[in-house]
Amino acid sequence: MTTFSLVSGNPRLLSLTSLHHTPLSPPKLLSSTLRLRRRRTIAAQSVEDSVLLVNPTSTSEVRGEGEGEGVVEYDWEQEWYPLYLSRNVPVDAPLGLTVFDRQLVLYRDGEGVIRCHENRCPHRLAKLSEGQLVDGRLECLYHGWQFDGEGKCVRIPQLPVGAKIPLQACVRTYEVKDSQGVIWVWMSHKTPPNPDKLPWFENFARPGFQDVSTTHELPYDHSILLENLMDPAHIPISHDRTDWTAKREDAQPLRFEVTERSDRGFAGKWGKESEPAPLNFLRFEAPCVLQNNREIVGKNGEKYYFSGLFLCTPSGQGKSLLIVRFGSTRRSPLAKFFPMWYFHQNASKVFEQDMGFLSSQNEALMKERVPLKQLYLNLKSSDTWVAEYRKWMDKVGHGMPYHFGHNTVSPPKDPAVVEHAPAGLIAGVSASSPAKGGIGSMYAPNLANRYFRHVIHCKECSSALKAFQSWKDALSVVALVSTALAILVSGRQWKTLLVVTATLCLAGAYACFKAIELNTTNFIRTHRRL
Numbered sequence: 001m002t003t004f005s006l007v008s009g010n011p012r013l014l015s016l017t018s019l020h021h022t023p024l025s026p027p028k029l030l031s032s033t034l035r036l037r038r039r040r041t042i043a044a045q046s047v048e049d050s051v052l053l054v055n056p057t058s059t060s061e062v063r064g065e066g067e068g069e070g071v072v073e074y075d076w077e078q079e080w081y082p083l084y085l086s087r088n089v090p091v092d093a094p095l096g097l098t099v100f101d102r103q104l105v106l107y108r109d110g111e112g113v114i115r116c117h118e119n120r121c122p123h124r125l126a127k128l129s130e131g132q133l134v135d136g137r138l139e140c141l142y143h144g145w146q147f148d149g150e151g152k153c154v155r156i157p158q159l160p161v162g163a164k165i166p167l168q169a170c171v172r173t174y175e176v177k178d179s180q181g182v183i184w185v186w187m188s189h190k191t192p193p194n195p196d197k198l199p200w201f202e203n204f205a206r207p208g209f210q211d212v213s214t215t216h217e218l219p220y221d222h223s224i225l226l227e228n229l230m231d232p233a234h235i236p237i238s239h240d241r242t243d244w245t246a247k248r249e250d251a252q253p254l255r256f257e258v259t260e261r262s263d264r265g266f267a268g269k270w271g272k273e274s275e276p277a278p279l280n281f282l283r284f285e286a287p288c289v290l291q292n293n294r295e296i297v298g299k300n301g302e303k304y305y306f307s308g309l310f311l312c313t314p315s316g317q318g319k320s321l322l323i324v325r326f327g328s329t330r331r332s333p334l335a336k337f338f339p340m341w342y343f344h345q346n347a348s349k350v351f352e353q354d355m356g357f358l359s360s361q362n363e364a365l366m367k368e369r370v371p372l373k374q375l376y377l378n379l380k381s382s383d384t385w386v387a388e389y390r391k392w393m394d395k396v397g398h399g400m401p402y403h404f405g406h407n408t409v410s411p412p413k414d415p416a417v418v419e420h421a422p423a424g425l426i427a428g429v430s431a432s433s434p435a436k437g438g439i440g441s442m443y444a445p446n447l448a449n450r451y452f453r454h455v456i457h458c459k460e461c462s463s464a465l466k467a468f469q470s471w472k473d474a475l476s477v478v479a480l481v482s483t484a485l486a487i488l489v490s491g492r493q494w495k496t497l498l499v500v501t502a503t504l505c506l507a508g509a510y511a512c513f514k515a516i517e518l519n520t521t522n523f524i525r526t527h528r529r530l
Contacts, residue, residue, distance in 0.1 A: 054378040054387040072263040074399030076100065077188040079287040080198050082311035082323055083176070084183045085213055088459050089114060094138055096129030098315040099187055100401045101414075104174060105129040106183065109149040110136020116185055117151050118172040128171070147171055180204050181213065182311065182323060199289050203307040204327065211307075211327025212340070214347045215457040218355065220362040222288055222312045222320035223404060226389060228354055229290055229310045230282060232270065233382035238353050243346065256384035263395060266388045273381065284389060286396070288312040304330040317402075317416035318362050322351070341464040345518055348454045352523035355448075365404055369411045372404055451520040465519045472512035479505035 081099045083106060089095060094107040096119055103119040105128045117138070119129050126142040133139070137146040137154060146155040153169035175186040175193045180201060186193035203209060218225060228234070233254055239246040253273045260267040264286040271278035281293045292308040311323040324347060335343075368375060378387045390406040397403030402412040455461045479502045486498035 054380050054384060070395050071398060072395050074263075074286075074396035075188070076287060076400045078191055078194065078197075079188075080177070080184040080186055080193075081287065082182050082289075082313055083116075083185050084457075085215055085323060086114070086178045086181055086183050088215065088457060089183065092133060094129045094131060094133065096127060097313075097321070098319075099185065100314050101316060102187065103127070104185065105138070106176075107133060107138055113149060114176055114178060114183060115149045116174040116176045117147065118174075120171070121145060122153070122169055122171060145169070199285065201291065201307070201309060203293060203305045203329075204309070204325070206305055206329055208329045209305070209327055210329075210331050211309075211325045212343045212347070213323065213325040214344050214454065216322045216324065216348065216351050217315075217453050217457065218320050218322055218351060218358075219318060220320065220355075220358045221318055221365070221404075222314040223389075223393065224358050224362050224365070225312050225320045225322060226284070226288065226290055226310075227386050228358055229312070230284065230385040230389060231383065232280075234354075238357070239350055242350055242353065253381035256380070258384070258388060261388075266392060268385075268388075270385070282385060284385075284392070288314065304328065317412050318366070339464065340460045341519070344454065344458060344461050345450070348450050349523075351453070352450070355523065366411065369409060371407050371409050373406050448522050449520060450518075450523070455519050461519060465516060468512045468515045468519075472509050472516065475505040475509040475512065478502075479509060 083097055083099075083104070084095070089106060089108060091108050091112070094105050097104050097106055105117050105119040107115055109115050115138075117128060119127050121128055121140040121142065123140065123143055123145055126140055128138055128140055128147070131139045131141045134146060137148055139146045144155070144157045145153055147170070148154050151171040151173040153165050153171075156165055156169065159165065172189070177184045177186075177193075177198060179198055184198060204211065233251070235246050236248050236251040240248040254270060255273045255275075255278055256268060256270045257278060258266060258268040260283075265284040267281070267283040269278035270280050270282060279294055281295075282291070283293075284290050288311065290310040290312065294306045296304045296306070298304060306328040307326070309323075309325040309327075311325075313321040313323075315321045326347075364375075365372075372390050376383075376386070376390075378384075387406065390404070393403050393405035394407045397405050397408055397410055400410070403410050451465075455465060482498045482502035482505065486495050486502065489495055489498065
């Protein structure tokens with residue numbers, strides 16, 4: 001047995017003796033010294049890391065426990081979920097949507113009232129979203145069964161004369177509300193809708209408040225999407241020069257201050273570490289609502305309000321539907337000179353820039369299937385909100401179909417279902433859209449393409465796309481005719497006029513082509529040389 005004598009703070013070996021008075025061999029001496037140095041280095045590094053990384057919030061978490069700590073009663077069905085912007089709900093076709101693994105169909109009845117049913121015909125389980133609207137009734141296109149707004153079957157073409165429609169021939173309905181321009185659905189049939197849980201956004205009700213709202217279908221889990229949206233530190237890097245607000249040289253440590261924690265979420269202030277006080281206020285509220293607000297006082301004392309609202313619907317394993325609403329009570333006068341579809345394309349580009357990172361993150365989480373404290377290194381100066389959100393998931397995740405928390409994890413029990421032959425409104429629009437290819441071409445939805453991620457969910461962009469296509473065709477025809485006439489005519493003035501006309505029309509057709517390309521592009525990241 002060997003004993004060591006050390007000077008405090010100095011790992012150098014000063015003397016050693018043995019109980020048997022036999023000297024320690026040089027290899028053993030070296031090995032013991034290295035181990036001691038390594039322990040001291042790790043201890044010093046741990047102290048330094050504790051300053052940088054987000055700390056555990058409880059003693060049990062420090063000990064590596066805490067799985068059941070702070071768990072609260074929660075049922076994901078007893079919530080309002082954002083479904084769609086009300087202005088984008090089609091008037092002439094049903095729309096298929098999903099909340100977690102629950103498939104829904106949304107449509108307007110004959111009086112324009114928005115209805116929501118389970119997306120499954122009681123006859124042979126065909127999707128009702130693949131059907132059509134007939135006199136305000138929802139018809140299944142498999143055998144023609146029709147349903148009214150209350151889910152009652154009102155017509156079965158194959159029923160014998162005089163026979164009554166079976167009582168079981170009805171579809172389950174869901175309560176929906178149109179609030180501040182968004183359609184919300186109450187998912188529970190066990191409890192009546194709770195109006196107190198329906199979100200209300202104060203800034204959006206202020207006089208003079210204007211917003212730009214877009215919808216995006218994204219190929220990763222809604223929890224990863226929420227993480228990304230509550231992470232301001234990535235903006236200067238991921239979105240460098242996307243607009244004038246993001247520059248990679250502005251990447252810096254941030255300051256976070258949690259002011260509220262509850263069973264339904266959290267809130268707090270954040271800002272640059274160099275600022276005297278945090279200027280932004282972030283709030284996350286169950287089940288999937290995130291808002292980031294800022295209040296600015298002008299020189300004359302007038303207050304201006306800015307909001308970024310993100311409604312992140314879980315639309316199945318590895319999928320989410322995002323409604324983004326940016327608005328303020330003060331808008332640049334230059335904004336009115338740009339069409340709405342232009343702002344939408346810029347918003348689409350932002351989410352495309354993050355898509356590769358977040359999709360790979362989703363893949364890693366599904367593969368690892370462990371709590372995120374084993375995978376993430378959350379910095380206090382950038383990731384405080386991410387840590388708060390994942391710890392909130394620890395509290396309520398047991399009441400969700402699946403979740404990934406800080407200390408706990410409950411992966412999906414069933415594998416995701418991949419639709420190899422999509423149909424319904426989306427497939428119909430995509431197959432018939434001239435922007436998606438040549439004559440006779442059929443295209444299945446592809447989330448790498450901006451058209452399927454955004455345009456099909458947006459009336460403004462869909463209308464703009466059709467207009468650009470029509471103008472491109474018309475200008476191309478005029479250019480062709482003008483060129484032919486310029487060849488045939490002999491008068492110099494007429495020839496010059498026709499050539500100029502053909503040139504201008506070709507330029508216009510090319511501009512329309514580029515606008516169409518912008519709305520139907522597959523995103524490819526071009527790396528900047530530093």
